[in-house]
Amino acid sequence: MKILTVLGSPKRNGNTAKVLDMLENELVAIGHEIERVSVVDYKINGCVGCNVCIKEKDEPNCVQQDDAKKIFNKVMLADLIIYATPVYAHSFPAQMKTLIDRHYCFVTDAGSPSQSSVVEGKRVSLLITNCYNEETTDLIRESFDRIFTELKCNISGKIVVAESASLDFLERAEGVVKNMAKAIIQSK
Ligand SMILES: Cc1cc2nc3c(=O)[nH]c(=O)nc-3n(C[C@H](O)[C@H](O)[C@H](O)COP(=O)(O)O)c2cc1C
Numbered sequence: 001m002k003i004l005t006v007l008g009s010p011k012r013n014g015n016t017a018k019v020l021d022m023l024e025n026e027l028v029a030i031g032h033e034i035e036r037v038s039v040v041d042y043k044i045n046g047c048v049g050c051n052v053c054i055k056e057k058d059e060p061n062c063v064q065q066d067d068a069k070k071i072f073n074k075v076m077l078a079d080l081i082i083y084a085t086p087v088y089a090h091s092f093p094a095q096m097k098t099l100i101d102r103h104y105c106f107v108t109d110a111g112s113p114s115q116s117s118v119v120e121g122k123r124v125s126l127l128i129t130n131c132y133n134e135e136t137t138d139l140i141r142e143s144f145d146r147i148f149t150e151l152k153c154n155i156s157g158k159i160v161v162a163e164s165a166s167l168d169f170l171e172r173a174e175g176v177v178k179n180m181a182k183a184i185i186q187s188k
Contacts, residue, residue, distance in 0.1 A: 003027060004078035006071070007038040008085035008096025015129045015164045019173045020084040023127060026181040037074060039095045042067035046098050053105035060118055062105040071099065072106075080123040080156070080184065083144070086164075087130035090139045106151055120152035125184060127159050134162040156187035 005024060009016040017038075024034045045066050053061045060072040075081055085096050092100060108116045126144045128137050137160050148155055159180045161173045 001032045001079045002077065003032050003034050003080045003082060004074050005034060005036045005082045005084060006096075006099070007036060008083060008093055008099070009038075010040055010093055010095055012038055012040065014086065015161075015169065016084050016086045016127070018170060019129055019161050019177060020082075020127060022173055022177045023082070023084075023180060026177055027184070030181065030185065035074065035078075037071055039071075039099050042071060042099075044068045044071075044095075044098050044102065047101040047104055054108055054110050056105075057108045057116060058118065060105045062102065064102075068099065068102045072102075075119065075122075078122070080125065082125045082127060082184075084127040085129075085140070087128060087132075087137055087140055090136070091143065092140060100147060103147070103151060110150075115150075117150075117152040122153050123156045123187070124148050124153045125155070125157040125159075125180070127161075127180070129161050129164050131164045132162065134160045137162070154187075157183045 005020055007017055007020055011017065028034055043066050045064050050063060052063050062068060085092050091097065106117050106119045128140060130137055141158060145155060157180055159176050161169065161176050163169065
């Protein structure tokens with residue numbers, strides 16, 4: 001399977017990157033092809049809400065000529081996209097949120113009964129790290145569910161490695177990541 005991982009942390013080598021490294025290694029070991037993008041390496045402007053994109057059915061059609069298109073091209077080619085993010089203020093960090101807002105251009109006729117999505121059926125997963133307990137990630141998990149359900153994606157796996165300041169963080173991450181890798185393989 002061709003897997004795109006999207007690192008949404010502003011830190012290239014932070015907690016989320018370390019857990020994502022583990023997950024990628026696990027997936028490569030069982031034969032998957034991985035490409036990672038770090039959102040901080042791309043210049044992505046905020047969505048301007050012009051709604052031009054919602055008329056184009058066949059491709060992500062954003063009027064902005066920035067790096068978001070490079071990521072969209074990779075998304076279109078991937079079998080599975082794993083969004084890896086820390087929690088900032090109970091949500092996505094601004095860099096990741098900016099990219100996610102721009103996913104709006106995947107949808108045509110948003111909000112109407114004829115709404116369609118160029119990423120319909122695409123598999124997506126979520127990997128979260130945060131410093132409080134797992135229960136406090138409810139808002140970001142719910143946002144992810146709603147956003148990718150609207151995009152008609154197939155949500156296959158969500159994991160949280162909580163309490164990132166604790167000494168056993170990376171040890172716990174090892175176990176969680178192995179389970180996620182298995183879940184990704186088994187889900188269709
Ligand atoms: C600005 C900021 C806001 C944060 N907000 C939350 C939060 O609302 N809930 C939480 O559990 N952790 C919060 N955290 C902690 C991070 O989610 C946690 O340390 C995470 O593992 C950092 O991952 P990173 O090193 O990849 O950035 C916040 C951290 C920062 C810097």
